[in-house]
Amino acid sequence: MNQTTACPLDCYDACRIVVDENGKLKGDKSHPVTRGYLCPNLNHFTQQNRLLSPQFRGDEISMERAFELLIEVLKNSKNDQILYYRGSGNVSLMQRSCEHFFASIKAVGTSGSLCDGAGEAGVLAGRGSNEVLSPQMIDESEVVIFWGRNPHTTHSHLLPFLEGKTVIVIDPVKTSIAQSADLHIQIKPHCDLQLALLLSRFAIIEGIHDEAFLQEHASEYNDFYELTQSVRIKATLDFIDVSLGQIGAILELMKGKKCAILVGVGVQKYRNGADVLRSIDGFGAIMGLFGKRGCGVSYLGNSLSGIDLPFESLSRRISKPTADFSKYNCVFVQGANPLAQMPNSTGVRHAFASAGFTVYFGLYENETSRSADLVIPAKTFLEKNDFRSSYGDYTLQEMPQIFQSESGISEYELTSRLCNAFGVQWEDESYYLDFFRKQMDVRDGVGYRRNVPEIPYENGFENGEFEFLDTIDADIDDNEGFYLITSKYGQGLNSQFKRAGGVYFHPDAGFDEDAVVQLVSHSCSVEMRVRHDNRLRKDCLLIYSGTPDVNVLTPPHLSYEGESAVYQEIKIKVIKK
Structure with a gap:
């Protein structure tokens, strides 16, 4: 008998999956976004390199022995000497249950992001909340701008929604979408802020800005216009390698059209990444793109928007990208590979080796699992119960357990054992599953989060008005290399x-x-x-x-x-x- 579930991988798509009686994964044709197709990673889902048994310093041990070692080191560590490091890509909701235990014993967690934190900070500063344009909303657009975003790699299920639209790409790389686009601006990296300011400036000069929207929702736009005037036109165009004709072409293609700007994380991988997103959002506001069908500026959405969590939350945190593992007696890594993915990985590896005792809880072998003192294998998404939210749309999908497996342990089971060992209050799994199920609306067989907007910002901004960027640091980079x-x-x-x-x-x-x-x-x-x-x-x-x-x-x-x-x-x- 076929069963349905959802993909847990860290991407926009959140594929809806049909699992047949032979365990083969297929796309669910009834799903309005994934439409029967699976993303490339899920199409090649494999058990290769999966961790099948617990290990202690390279030797295979039993799960019972693994918990004895883990509980012993936790009990012998002061609360502020325990670091809980969870991977940012853990988008399934029950994966967050482990935080309940570590929060309850007052351990240290992490804040910030290895991925999108600067951009989201910019979005929040301008809009007050981070809402995403769903594929259905993008389907109503006439012009779609991919600004540093490559849907063929990161959001392949969006591609059918682009048929018949004018496509503009702003990207230093001539990506697949750029090769077929109506216009490609092959901008120099780290120049997106300057381009956004110039687009805003010329939109106002040409009189194609949305005066009515700005008067009602962004009345400080004249101050922003003055800010754009501080950018020297010729010197900036020469440096960012964009012509005045290309700026005019972008604005001409957008003029009078329903336009969606889809921004990728690459534009904000800089110290001023928040300002980059605020400048692009500012251009969107100048053009009046918010609160209208088929229009908007969309970054990575907040997958927890509209969702309440039943778990305790950590009160003490350190910044994830600069976490110093050497300061802790016990480091517990869940679903992450910091020894490869954190910046300055040479220093990270030395610090990890200097920690008192390191634990890796995850699914696959990697640099971190090979260096950890204790390895606890996790279960796959087919072997446990969960719910899957998304940062690319507003779906909320149930992920029932489909197969039994002797390998690994689920996040709920691991948390249960730790809570029992430390006397922490913890509920039956059905309690937490029902908690999430009650927050899901099912329409036409598809689950959605409740209390999310059909049209983002239709009722205005959380701050009352859109808040423009008011200062810039857009110095020209003349370093070699x-x-x-x-x-x-x-x-x-x-x-x-x-x-x-x-x-x-x-x-x-x-x-x-x-x-x-x-x-x-x-x-x-x-x-x-x-x-x-x-x-x-x-x-x-x-x-x-x-x-x-x-x-x-x-x-x-x-x-x-x-x-x-x-x-x-x-x-x-x-x-x-």
């Missing part, structure tokens, strides 16, 4: 599944294919093999997210707002071997 781009890899997901290798340059950048080069960033360096990609600018190099040792190069800094990693803040010097 190549701009670093850390895009998502099409055949993997961060450090899961297939991982890319090597460093990519334009063929005319001066490096031979297959040659080994030394990449230098500040005092850190790594050797990689050259790959050619003629989609790149000649002043850029691309190392895909998840490539082993890419984060040897990235800096241990936080964004000015949002406590986010700033992977692309640096330029890379390249030395031929």
Whole structure:
């Protein structure tokens, strides 16, 4: 008998899945977003590299012994000497149950993000809340702008919704969507703030801004216009490598049309990442794109918007991108691979090795599991009960247990055992599942979150008005080296599944294919093999997210707002071997 569930992977799509009696995964044709198709990662879902049994310092042990060791180290550690580090990609709701235990014993958690924190901080500063444009809303658009976002890799189920639309792409890479777009602006990296300011300025000069919307919802727009005038036009256009004609072409294609701007995380991987999103949002406000059907600016949405959690929350936190593991007697890592994904990974690995006792709780073998003292394998999404929210739409999907497995342990089961050992109050699993089920509306066989807007910002902004960026730091970067781009890899997901290798340059950048080069960033360096990609600018190099040792190069800094990693803040010097 066929059963349905949802994909737990960290992406916009949240595929709805039909599992047949042979265990084969198929797309659910009745789902209004995924429409019977699975994303590439789920199409190639595999048990390869799955952790099947607990391990203690490389030796296989029983689950009972693993819990004895874990409970012993927790009981022998002071509360402020226990760090709970949960991966940001854990979008299934029951995966958050582990925090209940660590919050109850007053352990230390993390805040901030390795992914999107700076951008979300900018969105919240301007709009007051972070609401996403659903694919159904984008379907009503006439013009769609992909600003640093590549749907073929990160949001493939959106592609059918683009049929018949004018597509504009702003991206340093000539991505698949850029190759078929009506207009592609191959902007220099870290220049999105300047472009957004110039677009806003010329929209007002040309009189195509939405005066009525601005008077009602963003009355300080004249101050923002004055801010845009502080940007020198010719010098800025020359530096960002965009022509006045291209700015005019963007505005002409948008004029009088329902337009959606879809922004990717790459534009905000900088210390001023919040300002970048605020400037793009500001352009959206100038054009009156908020609160209307088929219009808006959409970033990664908040997957918890409209959802209450039944779990205790940690009160003490440190910034995730700069967490110093060496300061803790017990480090518990859940569903994350910080030794590969955190910036400054050389320092991270030394700090992890210096911690008193390290625990990895997850599904796959990786750099962190291989370095941890204790490894506790998790169950797959097919082997446990859960609910799946999304940051790409407002669905809320139930994920029932479909298969029994002797391997691993679910987040609920692990939390239950720890709570029982420490006398922490904890409910039956059915209580928590019902808690989430009561927050789900089912329409036409599809679950949705309650109390979410059909049209984002239709009733205005949470702050009362849209708040424009009021100061800028848009200095021209004249440092030597190549701009670093850390895009998502099409055949993997961060450090899961297939991982890319090597460093990519334009063929005319001066490096031979297959040659080994030394990449230098500040005092850190790594050797990689050259790959050619003629989609790149000649002043850029691309190392895909998840490539082993890419984060040897990235800096241990936080964004000015949002406590986010700033992977692309640096330029890379390249030395031929």
